[in-house]
Amino acid sequence: MSAKVFTALLATASVISAAPFQPRALSSSKGFKLVARIVGPSKDLSVPIQGALLEGAHVGAGMSTTVLNATNPGVIFYQNGTAEEVQQGVSSILSDGGTPLFPFGLSAYLNSTDAASPVALAINGGIGTTGVTLTKPAGGRAGELEWGAASFIACDETLAYYGPSWRFAVVKDLVSPNVKSVIPDNCVQINLLPLCTTLPDLPSGSMSSHEFANEIACYESLSDIN
Ligand SMILES: *[C@@H]1O[C@H](CO)[C@@H](O)[C@H](O)[C@H]1NC(C)=O
Ligand SMILES: *[C@@H]1O[C@H](CO)[C@@H](O)[C@H](O)[C@H]1NC(C)=O
Ligand SMILES: *[C@@H]1O[C@H](CO)[C@@H](O)[C@H](O)[C@H]1NC(C)=O
DSSP, X not given: OOHHHHHHHHHHHHHHOSSOOOOOOEEEESEEEEEEXXXXXXXXXXXXXXXXXXXXXXXXXXXXXXXXXXXXXXXXXXXXXXXXXXXXXXXXXXXXXXXXXXXXXXXEEOOSSOTTSOEEEEEEESSOOTTEEEOOOSTTOOOOEEETTOEEEEEEEXXXXXXXXXXXXXXXXXXXXXXXXXXXXXXXXXXXXXXXXXXXXXXXXXXXXXXXXXXXXXXXXXXXXX
């Protein structure tokens, strides 16, 4: 189905539907997981991704490529930054990993040889990319993951580290003024929405800190998103 047809169907659906998509049951929390919701176009990837949680596929010491996996529990994230940084959209999204616990930040890597090709996302040891963070919608609604004007996509791919037979839903970012026309054939556009979860206390001796973990608006359960 072409992007144009899909958009037309969506438009029709919202006209005939008595109850357009309206997520409910909002709560707030310092900890959250990130849940994928497919935006389009409608196509099957070899890995199911609707409602799947973001996690890292280990690809080297302290390095993980972001993937979606519907059968795994997902990574617990928090939004790190002062109130002013949150207001300016320059906070970051962190998780804790390793022993002792160390910050692992959501990180975006521009393609150095081809600026128009999708941006790689990773969960790597360190502070992450400032500005890869949650939007701040008005009216107490939950935000979603954002990085400037970029759109997230999930792509049906292999990862060199795992060999040619294991397929992943690899999450990347498209920086394009017209995302719909440039979504690669093996990818769909997604939103990543925060699902409330408890941010565990840090054991003593941790290298991470939750001092600047913000309370964010999030969905109470998966059924409030799907
Ligand atoms: C978290 O945010 C605070 C406040 O800006 C900053 O001092 C700290 O370095 C950040 N932590 C990481 C791991 O980026
Ligand atoms: C950068 O883009 C080129 C051309 O699209 C692609 O072949 C290459 O794999 C990309 N590099 C990374 C690190 O994604
Ligand atoms: C998802 O996680 C399960 C359980 O760890 C694993 O068996 C499966 O291979 C993973 N799938 C992908 C696509 O990563």
